[in-house]
Amino acid sequence: MITRRLITAGLIAALPLAGIVANQAVAQDMRDITFVQPSPSAINSFPVFVAIGEGYFAEEGLNVTVEAINGSGAVLQALSAGQAHFGRPGPGPVIAARSRDVDAVFIYNVAARSNFGIVVREDSEIQSPAELKGKVIGTGTADGAEVGFARNVMAGQGMIAGEDFEFLTVGDGGPATVAFNSGEMDAYSSSTADAAILNQRGMAVRDITPPEFARFFGNGIATMGDTIRNEPELVEKFIRAFAKGHAFALDDANREAVLAHLKDGNPQEGEDAEFQSALFDAVRSKTIPVDMSKGLGYLPAEVWEEWQASLVAGGEIAAPLDDLSAAFTNEFSAKANEALN
Template sequence: MMISKRSFCLSAAAGAFLLAAGSASAPAQTLRNVTFVQPSPSAINSFPVYVAMGEGYFKDEGINMRVESVNGSGAVIQAMASGQAQFGRPGPGPVLSARARGVDVVFLYNMMVKSSFGIVVKDGDSFKSPTDLKGKVIGVGTADGAEVSFARGVLSSLGMEEKRDYTFLTVGDGGMATAAFTRDDISAYAASTADAAILSHRGIKLRDITPVEFVTFFGNGFAVMQETIDKDPKLVEGFGRAVVRAQEFAVDPANREKVLAHLKAGMPQESEDKAFANALFEQVLAKTMRVDQSKGWGYQNPKDWEAWHVSLVETGSLKQPMPDLEKAYTNAFVEVWNK
């Protein structure tokens, strides 16, 4: 599987940052080329990576980071499994599905601590609850994305079965999703934080009808292959340490202009409207804030993983319970990242 040419990689931008940060009198540092792959071209949704590049945090860890974009979490995992990328940002549902197929991918860092997804409808429509969507078509961005697992879990908890009570339709995101709503091809959409912001910005006023108990289902985070953990733990330590520094930098309101500049360098089209980019960043940042302040950035609560696991089994996304759920994620590096 080749990584999508639709990617918005930052090789040139990263090189510029590295040159600017270098000193004429200091010896050149040998940097290791590392690739990070994300499930969409959005820089804002992967903001810690772009901020870490822009601020030189990866360079401090001996890493020359390159970003590639593909279409959905499934493709992210394929890129890592095939050796085309060392790190990625998939969702928990696709990670567990991949592990059930024998792919030894490990969720490394819980970035989107709060749910990145919701089931949204047009504000003027009569739907009040997901149960009102019986017999309706629900739009999704990709056929195997994390938003599909999330929406299926919500609907299953309400006794609804796919194809019997509702249908998923892959309509894409952004303008394509807007058009699907406008044409009434879909009655609802399984939306990420970014999707909802984009749809609203394009004139589709939305209302979230997701049950409150599903808000705590965490979203996409950083993942790696178990082989990388075993053979190159120092690389994993360096990656996570740079990401934590970037998160802390981004949280400080005094750094907002620098953060937005780094994100614009990564994906200029996303930041053409600065006000929208800032608003979207605020929404994404809020999803990353730690629920338990006593835990470090990236910490993963085993109870949250069990909730995802149960939901995926109940919906049929997993054919049977996994006997080794604890191998799907690790907190082994959280302490060293947060020192």
């Protein structure tokens, strides 16, 4: 069973066999780069592992090591503490961090379509979020992107956490199954991968998220503002290699190679080849932009506004940011797309 590493940003630990590098024979002039992700899943960060396996980072002179920590909050702590160069947090946590003067910046939209949903047991009588008044919604982490997403959905129903419903941090995988079976939670705010794992392990769930929330993109690539200002070429190199990995994985002709790279990144996920393949399909589908005219990784400003409004309505931040546009940039994804074309 795949479990999240419950560690602080100051104690980052590498994934088993996933702290792999962009080139096994690393040249002395290669730049060591640390990438942090909010769970151990290689599939959820598939462009990184494909870019490593295909040598795209090595071509840019980057020796990338992947580390797994627990949730978007920990990812942002690692970035702000200088313990990592790039990470994969959610947009809600990035906005919340910026409200606390943490200069984190989103630079690539990975989950271009919402990769979260509120699910209930298949046999539950609950049919919509409106029926969760007075209920408990479980989450994998206390401050991850899934929490912000659930706040969003519930705010759309006129409900606020702590007043109309409760959040309960239960973890993912096995612990989430236990929480459903024990009745500790009535619903679960899950990623596409989390829901697939629950179903695969015999805990049948169904998504009750209203369709209009599909526009709320999920986790993406972030770095610190200082990195962008002081080392723009590093950011450009990382995102160019990442986008190449993303594009390579979207081509079904490369499927066998992609799944092999993901198994290298997390051997446990590759133990069941059929499940690995199905989970990859589910996660990959969320990374395909609704409008491909702007290329891969594009961040729509209007959805950032909606994310911020939902955080204010849910009480997660006290007021809108002075400059929301500083929270994201499309500069590097645009350059990466030019390189792809």
